[in-house]
Each structure stands twice: as structure tokens, then as C-alpha cells.
Amino acid sequence: MTSPHAVVVVRPEPGNARTAAALRALGLDVRQVPLFAVTPVDWSVPDPAGFDGLLLTSANAVRHGGAGLDALKRLPVIAVGAATAAAASDAGFAVAVTGSGNARDAVSEARDRGFARLLHLAGRDRAPTGDGIEAITVYASDDVPIDATMAQSFADTVVLLHSERAAARLKAMLDTAGIDRSGIEIAAISAAVAEAAGTRWATVSIAPQPSDPALVALAAARANTRAIDHPVRGGDKHPMSDYVPTDRPRARGPRMGVIIALTALAFVAGLALMAYAARKLPWFGATASTTAGAPVAGQKAGASNSGYIPSQPLGPDGQPQTAPPVDTAVLATREATLAGQLTALESRTAAITTDAAAAGAQATRAEGLLVAFAARRALDRGVGLGYLEEQLRLRFGQAQPRATMLLIQSARQPVTLEDLRQGLDAIAPDITSSTGENWLDTIQHQIDSLVVLRKAGTPSPMPADRLARARRLLGAGQVEAARAEVARLPGAAQAGNWIDAARRYVVARQALDLIENTALIGQAGQPQPAPVVMPTPQTATETDTAPDPSGI
Structure with missing residues (x-):
């Protein structure tokens, strides 16, 4: 049979051993019976x-x-x-x-x-x-299977419940074994767990905080209370002292004449001793006449009394008064309160830490977006990236290495929409007519253009119409569609440089879209200090042009 203040821990491992160790550190008798x-x-x-x-x-x-x-x-x-x-x-x-x-x-x-x-x-x-x-x-x-003998060991104990499922199984197990629950106390980690445990228990207590330290402190308080007020011992939850103060009878004093005579004799003896000290002891006068010597004398007096040990206070009967008994229940309650406050502080610290981590992640995402937007602005204006080139490598070089390299290479030879519009206007006369054919093919093209048959709703294949559509698409920023229209013109062979420039414009924007998406989903990394690399001296035959990894 367990002791009257035994505590039973039913949570599964490894939490069971951790809770049991905390209870044993408080001097309690702990039984580990994991239900799961x-x-x-x-x-x-x-x-x-x-x-x-x-x-x-x-x-x-x-x-x-x-x-x-x-x-x-x-x-x-x-x-x-x-x-x-x-x-x-x-x-x-x-x-x-x-x-x-x-x-x-x-x-x-x-x-x-x-x-x-x-x-x-x-x-x-x-x-x-x-x-x-x-x-x-x-x-x-x-x-975990629990036999009838193990179920009997729950009688007259304090049981810790960490979950609603444990509460429901404990209640069903005891009811099945026919064990009276009125002698068992429950310490629940939350109100929901206490509700799942049901009624007919000796007491149901709820931890002030839904944490294991608060539940351990509550169980310790309940176990100590049971040890004080156990019915077999016939004790009281608040033990008091049996001391009853009484007044001692007042003794009869001596006669008044004897008291006066003794007082006068003591006065005369004191005067004689004072006169002797004033004549024989040199320091007596110095302490009385000088004010500077007072602190020194005080220090000596303190040193001489350093070994003083005060006696215990006396009670009304003149006997030494014993210290009041320590109430373990009050101490356990205070410890539970302190544990709850400590848990609350730990929770606040953890919340602050997580908020700081989340803020850091959001700041990294915002910085990555700013770098991507600045790179797009530089490309649209047709200027170099400058310091943004290094920022792109540090933040996106690991997540999107190919897109980063394509963007940097495209920025070194930037192409803008204005450049494409001006280039299309310059080559318009050459690409709307075929100049590489003989006079017979030219006459044949002229005859074919007199009558054009096409389905209703389809765009006109005439060179002038294709050129007009290319200009409209270019004005709307649809460079890829405009490049496709120019490629279908009769003089497309004369627009090779323009088509290549349009392709580089499209590739740069696709790489920029990838980098912006990477920054939006939070995959941009924190910039790390770049390693110091000593440049190698170049000879007169070396060039500063880096190869284009994209082939454009």
C-alpha cells in the first residue's frame, strides 16, 4: 500500500521520468505508472x-x-x-x-x-x-495494459493528469476495477483536463499555468496537505501550538528602608570609582574631552563585542520561546506561485525570441525585395547595377544561381523598350520588303500582294500590318510577341541584331521575375561578408570580357 502522501505520474515517457524527478526533488513518494x-x-x-x-x-x-x-x-x-x-x-x-x-x-x-x-x-x-x-x-x-493490482495502488494518492485522454482512461480504469474514487485527489494541468476527469474524486485541483512545473508545484502542495490532514493520523491542516500563556504570581518586595540604603551605597561607590578612573587612567579624559576620538572608541567597542550572541527571546513565563512550526503547505503554495511566475516569464521570453526571429525573417524578405526592385529599375533605365550586382550574388546566388548570373550579364549590356522602339523604326524600311531576291521574285511578290485571302478574325499578314502590330505590342511592353511579328516579315534577315536585342530583353525580365518570386517566398539569404580575393595580374593578351553563360 502506498503512503498517504504518494504522488502518481501517468503521462507517457520521456515526460514521465522528467516529472517524477521534479517531484522526488521535493521529497515526495512518487509512483510512475504511464498509461500510454x-x-x-x-x-x-x-x-x-x-x-x-x-x-x-x-x-x-x-x-x-x-x-x-x-x-x-x-x-x-x-x-x-x-x-x-x-x-x-x-x-x-x-x-x-x-x-x-x-x-x-x-x-x-x-x-x-x-x-x-x-x-x-x-x-x-x-x-x-x-x-x-x-x-x-x-x-x-x-x-499500456494496467492490471487490477496496479489499479489498486492508485487508492489514497494524488494523481497528476497532463491530458484529457489520460483523465478519461484513469476514470474508466478505476470504475472497471471497482475502486472508490472518493479517496483519490486529482491535479489537472488545465480546466479541460479537469472536466474530462469527471466528479466523485476527493478533490480536483487545476494548475495556475498549463505547464508541467506549475502542475508539479500543485501536486506537491496537495501531497503535503494530505500528509498533515490524513484521517488515520487525526491531524489538522493547520497545526497549532499547545502553549497557553499564564501570568506568574508577583512576589512581595522588601521593605522601603532597605531599598533606600542600598541605593545610596551604590551611588557613593560609583562616585569613588569615577574619581579613581579620572586620576589613574589617561584615556578616560581623552574620550570625554575630544570628539575625534569618539569613532575610534566606538570601533574598539564594536570589536570587543563581535563575539556577542543574543539569547533566545523569553516568553511571558520567563522560559525561552521556541520558534513557531513551519507550515509546509504554505511553503509549497508559495513555491507553486513562484514556479508559475517563473513559467510565465519563460513563456514571455520565448514569445519575445520567436517574435524577434519572425521580425528578422520579415526584414530579410523586405531587404531581398528592395534589392530586386532596385535591379528592375536599373534595367528599365538602361544603367548598370553597380553595388546591386554584389547584393544580388550574396542574397540570390545560392537560391537562383542561373537567374542571378543571367541578370548580371544582361545588366552589363542593358536593352530598354526605348532602344527597341528606335531600332525598329530604323530598320522598318528594310524589313518590310525583301531586297535579296531577283527582279522576277520581286514582281511575283508584288502580284501576290494585290489579292490576299485570309480567314475572318485572323490578323492581316501584310508586311505593313505586321510592322504596325509589332509597334503596338512593343508599346504595350509585350516584347516577345513583337519579336515574333518582326521575325515573320519579309526582311527579317536584316533584323538579326534587333531580334537578338529583344531576346536579351526578354531573358533579363524572366530572370528578374524569378528573383522577385524568390524574395517574396522568403528564400533570399542574409548577406555574408564576401571573402577577400587578391586579383591576379593580367597580361597584355588577356581581356576583361567574361563569357556569357546563357549563350546570348
Whole structure:
């Protein structure tokens, strides 16, 4: 049979051992009876691009997620509490939201911060979390068999409940074994867990904070209270001292004449001693006449009395008064309050840390967008990138190496819409007619252009009409479509340079679109200090022209 102040921990490992160690550190008798065992479950990793964040409602998802977690580490984590957030941070995740222990509150806060699509790594037995959340089972919490003898050991104990499922199973197990629950106290981590435990318990207490330290402090307080007020001992929850003060009878004093005579004799003796000291002791006069010597005398007096030990205070009966007994229940309650306050401070610190990490990620994304927009502005104006060239390499060289190199090469020979418009106007007379044919082919083309047959609604194939369409498309910024129209003109062979310039314009904008999308989804990296590279001396035969990796 367990002792009257035994505490039973029913949560699964490894949390069971951690909670039991905290209780034993408080001097309590602890029994470890895990009702569940957590095991990993095979699962397939979805595409991370389809989600804005990763919802974790238990640290078991991190412990038993396996190698599939590595593919999801770029997603910010929404953790249900501080313990889950700590486990995610230790595993290499960036925690964006840390809840107070309630999954719905954590999801609501994530919605407010813009996380619309969430991937929930959860256990097999779970509660629904709402719309817009895709849940995947990564672990299972299976029941551990409990025999009748083990169930009997729960009688007259304090049981810690960390989950609603544990509360429901404990109640069903005791009812099945026919054990009276009126002698068992429950310490629940939250109001929802206490509600799942039901009624007919001796007491049901709820931790001030939904955390394991607060629950441990509450269980310690309840166990110490049971030790004081156990019915077998017949004790009281507030033990008091049996001391009853009494007044001692006043003794009769001596006669008045004897008192006067003794007082006069003491006065005369004091005068004689004072006169002797004034004549024989030199320091007596110095201490009385000088003010500078007073601190020195005080110091000596303090040094001579350094070994003084005050006696214990006396009671009304003249006997030494003993110290009042220590109320362990009050101490445990104070410790629980301090533990709750410490947990709240830790939660605030974790929230500040996650907010700072999220702010840093948003700042990195904003800086990447500014660099991409500045590069687009420079290309549209037809000027070089300058310092932006190095920023593009540092921020996007790893995520989009080809697009970054294409953009840098295109900026060294920039092509603008105005350049393309002026070039098209300059070659318009040459590309609307074919100059490489003989006079017979020229006459044949002239005859064919007299009558043109085409389907209704299709654009005119006449060179003048194609040139007009190319100019309209170029004015609308549709360079690729304009290049296709010019390529179909009779003199397209004379527009080789213009077509090549238009192609470089299109390639540069496609690379710029890739870089902007990379910055928008937050894949732009933080700029790192560039390594110092000593340039090699060039000979007279070397050139400064770098090869174009795109072939354009």
C-alpha cells in the first residue's frame, strides 16, 4: 500500500521520468505508472510549398517525426506551448508563434499573423483543429495494459493528469476495477483536463499555468496537505501550538528602608570609582574631552563585542520561546506561485525570441525585395547595377544561381523598350520588303500582294500590318510577341541584331521575375561578408570580357 502522501505520474515517457524527478526533488513518494506509450508512425512528407506554417501541438511530433522533418524546416513553427517550442528550436526549426497551452488559441494567433495554410504534425488520437489545417499522423499513443493490482495502488494518492485522454482512461480504469474514487485527489494541468476527469474524486485541483512545473508545484502542495490532514493520523491542516500563556504570581518586595540604603551605597561607590578612573587612567579624559576620538572608541567597542550572541527571546513565563512550526503547505503554495511566475516569464521570453526571429525573417524578405526592385529599375533605365550586382550574388546566388548570373550579364549590356522602339523604326524600311531576291521574285511578290485571302478574325499578314502590330505590342511592353511579328516579315534577315536585342530583353525580365518570386517566398539569404580575393595580374593578351553563360 502506498503512503498517504504518494504522488502518481501517468503521462507517457520521456515526460514521465522528467516529472517524477521534479517531484522526488521535493521529497515526495512518487509512483510512475504511464498509461500510454508513444511510438512513431510511417508518414509521407507533403510539398512544403503548399503551406505557410507548421503546427505542432506536442513535442512528440518532433521526437518521433523522423527524417521527414528535414524537408519541412523552412516552414515557421506554430507551437502550442513553451515546451513544444523548445523542442522545435532544439531540432532546428524557427518558431514563429508560441501559444499558452491551448491549440485553438495558438491557431487563432497564427491566423492573425498571416499564416493561412497550416500543416499539423499530430498524433493518431487528436481533436479537430479547424479549417485550413491539414493534419498528418506522425506518432501514436497506445494504451499500456494496467492490471487490477496496479489499479489498486492508485487508492489514497494524488494523481497528476497532463491530458484529457489520460483523465478519461484513469476514470474508466478505476470504475472497471471497482475502486472508490472518493479517496483519490486529482491535479489537472488545465480546466479541460479537469472536466474530462469527471466528479466523485476527493478533490480536483487545476494548475495556475498549463505547464508541467506549475502542475508539479500543485501536486506537491496537495501531497503535503494530505500528509498533515490524513484521517488515520487525526491531524489538522493547520497545526497549532499547545502553549497557553499564564501570568506568574508577583512576589512581595522588601521593605522601603532597605531599598533606600542600598541605593545610596551604590551611588557613593560609583562616585569613588569615577574619581579613581579620572586620576589613574589617561584615556578616560581623552574620550570625554575630544570628539575625534569618539569613532575610534566606538570601533574598539564594536570589536570587543563581535563575539556577542543574543539569547533566545523569553516568553511571558520567563522560559525561552521556541520558534513557531513551519507550515509546509504554505511553503509549497508559495513555491507553486513562484514556479508559475517563473513559467510565465519563460513563456514571455520565448514569445519575445520567436517574435524577434519572425521580425528578422520579415526584414530579410523586405531587404531581398528592395534589392530586386532596385535591379528592375536599373534595367528599365538602361544603367548598370553597380553595388546591386554584389547584393544580388550574396542574397540570390545560392537560391537562383542561373537567374542571378543571367541578370548580371544582361545588366552589363542593358536593352530598354526605348532602344527597341528606335531600332525598329530604323530598320522598318528594310524589313518590310525583301531586297535579296531577283527582279522576277520581286514582281511575283508584288502580284501576290494585290489579292490576299485570309480567314475572318485572323490578323492581316501584310508586311505593313505586321510592322504596325509589332509597334503596338512593343508599346504595350509585350516584347516577345513583337519579336515574333518582326521575325515573320519579309526582311527579317536584316533584323538579326534587333531580334537578338529583344531576346536579351526578354531573358533579363524572366530572370528578374524569378528573383522577385524568390524574395517574396522568403528564400533570399542574409548577406555574408564576401571573402577577400587578391586579383591576379593580367597580361597584355588577356581581356576583361567574361563569357556569357546563357549563350546570348
